[in-house]
Amino acid sequence: MNADLFARMHAHIIAALEAEAGTLDAGIRARIEVSPARETAHGDMASNVAMVAAKALGQTPRGLAEALARRLRDAPEIAAAEIAGPGFLNIRLRPAALHAVIPAILAAGEAYGDSEIGTGQRVNVEYVSANPTGPMHIGHCRGAVVGDALANLLAKAGFDVTREYYINDAGAQVTALAWAAYWRYLQAIGTEIAPEDFAREAPSGLQYQGDYLIPVGAALAERFGRGLATADGGIAPPEHWFETVRDFAIAAMMAGIREDLSLLGVRPDVFASERALVASGAVEAVIARLAQAGLIYDGVLAPPKGKLPEDWEPREQTLFRATQFGDDVDRPLRKSDGSATYFANDIAYHADKVGRGFATLIDVWGADHGGYVARMKAAIRALAGERVTLAVVLCQIVHVLKGGQPVRMSKRAGSFVTLRDLIEEVGRDVVRFIMLTRKSDAQMEFDLDQAVAETRENPVFYVQYAHARCRSVLRHAAELGFATTEKALAAIPLDSLEDEAELALIRRLAGWPRLVEGAARAFEPHRIAFFLYDLAGDFHILWNRGRDTATLRFIQPERPAETKARLALVAATAVVIRSGLAVMGVVPVEEMR
RNA sequence: GCGCCCGUAGCUCAAUUGGAUAGAGCACCAGACUACGGAUCUGGGGGUUAGGAGUUCGAAUCUCUUCGGGCGCGCCA
Numbered sequence: 001m002n003a004d005l006f007a008r009m010h011a012h013i014i015a016a017l018e019a020e021a022g023t024l025d026a027g028i029r030a031r032i033e034v035s036p037a038r039e040t041a042h043g044d045m046a047s048n049v050a051m052v053a054a055k056a057l058g059q060t061p062r063g064l065a066e067a068l069a070r071r072l073r074d075a076p077e078i079a080a081a082e083i084a085g086p087g088f089l090n091i092r093l094r095p096a097a098l099h100a101v102i103p104a105i106l107a108a109g110e111a112y113g114d115s116e117i118g119t120g121q122r123v124n125v126e127y128v129s130a131n132p133t134g135p136m137h138i139g140h141c142r143g144a145v146v147g148d149a150l151a152n153l154l155a156k157a158g159f160d161v162t163r164e165y166y167i168n169d170a171g172a173q174v175t176a177l178a179w180a181a182y183w184r185y186l187q188a189i190g191t192e193i194a195p196e197d198f199a200r201e202a203p204s205g206l207q208y209q210g211d212y213l214i215p216v217g218a219a220l221a222e223r224f225g226r227g228l229a230t231a232d233g234g235i236a237p238p239e240h241w242f243e244t245v246r247d248f249a250i251a252a253m254m255a256g257i258r259e260d261l262s263l264l265g266v267r268p269d270v271f272a273s274e275r276a277l278v279a280s281g282a283v284e285a286v287i288a289r290l291a292q293a294g295l296i297y298d299g300v301l302a303p304p305k306g307k308l309p310e311d312w313e314p315r316e317q318t319l320f321r322a323t324q325f326g327d328d329v330d331r332p333l334r335k336s337d338g339s340a341t342y343f344a345n346d347i348a349y350h351a352d353k354v355g356r357g358f359a360t361l362i363d364v365w366g367a368d369h370g371g372y373v374a375r376m377k378a379a380i381r382a383l384a385g386e387r388v389t390l391a392v393v394l395c396q397i398v399h400v401l402k403g404g405q406p407v408r409m410s411k412r413a414g415s416f417v418t419l420r421d422l423i424e425e426v427g428r429d430v431v432r433f434i435m436l437t438r439k440s441d442a443q444m445e446f447d448l449d450q451a452v453a454e455t456r457e458n459p460v461f462y463v464q465y466a467h468a469r470c471r472s473v474l475r476h477a478a479e480l481g482f483a484t485t486e487k488a489l490a491a492i493p494l495d496s497l498e499d500e501a502e503l504a505l506i507r508r509l510a511g512w513p514r515l516v517e518g519a520a521r522a523f524e525p526h527r528i529a530f531f532l533y534d535l536a537g538d539f540h541i542l543w544n545r546g547r548d549t550a551t552l553r554f555i556q557p558e559r560p561a562e563t564k565a566r567l568a569l570v571a572a573t574a575v576v577i578r579s580g581l582a583v584m585g586v587v588p589v590e591e592m593r
Numbered sequence: 594g595c596g597c598c599c600g601u602a603g604c605u606c607a608a609u610u611g612g613a614u615a616g617a618g619c620a621c622c623a624g625a626c627u628a629c630g631g632a633u634c635u636g637g638g639g640g641u642u643a644g645g646a647g648u649u650c651g652a653a654u655c656u657c658u659u660c661g662g663g664c665g666c667g668c669c670a
Contacts, residue, residue, distance in 0.1 A: 085613050335668035371665035454632050555629050
């Protein structure tokens with residue numbers, strides 16, 4: 001039997017409709033929904049089936065709904081089926097049907113909510129992808145958590161997921177990194193050069209002055225002695241040191257980034273290097289491929305509308321016909337020196353992913369890359385047509401607050417808040433949870449005080465507390481001699497669960513599989529956080545009912561039948577909380593200490 | 594100037610992707626409390642979903658438009 005109560009009722013309704021009106025048009029069928037009733041007065045579930053299908057069948061919505069209701073009333077799980085409003089079909093389940101959710105959860109364990117909508121399709125989720133030019137900071141953190149949770153979510157929904165990190169180790173940024181590391185190297189061998197003096201010597205200035213490169217300079221000095229400098233310890237010609245220092249610095253930065261990622265609990269399956277890609281000839285190959293398809297030409301772009309940039313001049317460039325695939329303008333693939341643009345490299349990288357056989361590519365980017373989405377989608381369409389879908393999840397900026405004041409993040413001053421600082425301050429699980437309490441494309445405030453507060457306004461605490469309370473009850477019951485394993489509880493009769501607060505909790509638990517599917521389809525992992533918060537609320541309400549009404553307490557030694565039924569409900573609640581936290585990558589706590 | 598995203602209670606945000614009377618937390622008001630873990634709970638007030646027009650059985654959600662905010666806009670990545 002399908003553990004998803006909503007899916008089962010959906011199937012009942014479709015069956016009733018086909019019995020009534022014959023085989024359905026697929027478009028109509030896809031629009032039929034069964035959702036939780038908005039109010040308990042409406043029953044347990046509601047469906048829009050009659051309103052969606054009535055027109056095509058030449059019936060009125062209410063008329064069709066009534067016919068369907070008559071058929072559904074015969075189903076053993078259904079207590080009542082009624083018509084409301086413009087044609088809603090409201091269904092009230094028999095208590096036994098709701099109760100059946102509990103053993104289903106206990107039998108499935110954390111796998112409850114697993115779905116097969118992904119049908120094993122291969123999905124690549126690329127996230128974080130920070131330049132290897134420094135430690136990870138809060139800006140990267142959100143993308144890392146959102147991408148990782150999205151990957152977990154898609155895996156739960158039945159997709160075959162690959163987690164990928166793209167190392168931007170080929171551009172001007174790593175050149176600047178190499179020079180900055182060299183500056184620290186010179187310091188390490190005793191040559192102090194003022195930043196502004198050094199900046200004049202370096203082709204792109206001295207961009208990275210943070211302390212984090214000091215150990216890299218020291219390590220270079222230890223490995224190479226004074227061999228990378230001139231005889232008197234000054235700046236040697238780049239050909240003597242540049243590649244050595246660059247590769248050394250990139251390796252050091254990537255080691256730090258991997259460590260930061262693992263502190264956050266993020267472990268990509270694949271690290272893809274932009275430089276390796278370029279070296280393999282993939283960029284030239286993909287440009288040639290596009291050229292062969294007639295999608296490249298040399299031309300001059302129209303100037304941007306309105307006020308021109310100061311240095312604007314008409315310039316002939318190698319352009320990709322992005323406009324053929326829905327972009328606003330054609331996009332340059334080569335710089336004036338003939339080398340490839342970042343976009344060209346990125347096309348090659350995405351072509352590589354396409355070549356590895358993914359049906360869906362998901363890129364998790366910062367919102368400042370929003371203007372880049374259309375051209376990348378155009379490129380995918382040019383390369384793979386409708387065969388491959390690219391989805392881009394944009395993450396808005398995170399403002400960190402402490403004591404109600406914004407925490408400054410100035411990279412230049414080297415005082416920016418690193419991911420490591422943040423994790424040390426509030427803990428990994430709190431970081432992950434809070435990052436998922438907003439839709440990713442909405443700006444977010446990360447309030448450090450709230451994140452560690454032990455009150456209801458802190459969603460992490462509230463959810464963890466619910467789980468700890470569940471475990472506490474089960475521990476307590478075990479001490480009193482009750483069997484509390486999930487296996488034992490799965491066989492308990494549940495007829496005594498009839499309080500409205502208990503039924504509300506069961507309804508919530510029943511909605512978990514449906515929520516997973518919806519969140520996975522929309523690529524919205526934040527829905528998990530909201531679901532868990534609501535679930536925790538339902539549980540805490542029930543707990544508090546037991547305060548006023550002694551007969552609603554979970555453990556009542558003199559009433560073993562009721563106690564056992566409630567223990568089953570409590571255990572099922574804990575399972576679903578764990579199942580949800582697992583998607584978020586948060587470890588459930590057994591007790592609050 | 595053009596494009597994309599956004600605008601929901603005083604504040605921070607939801608709204609099952611077009612469904613019924615737009616919901617939570619904080620703040621505010623009024624109550625409850627020697628506890629299966631009070632690390633609180635219950636109830637209440639608060640809305641023209643920025644404004645206007647349209648699409649349809651039905652709009653916070655889709656279209657157009659005005660206003661306001663963010664991001665981006667030919668050799669940065």
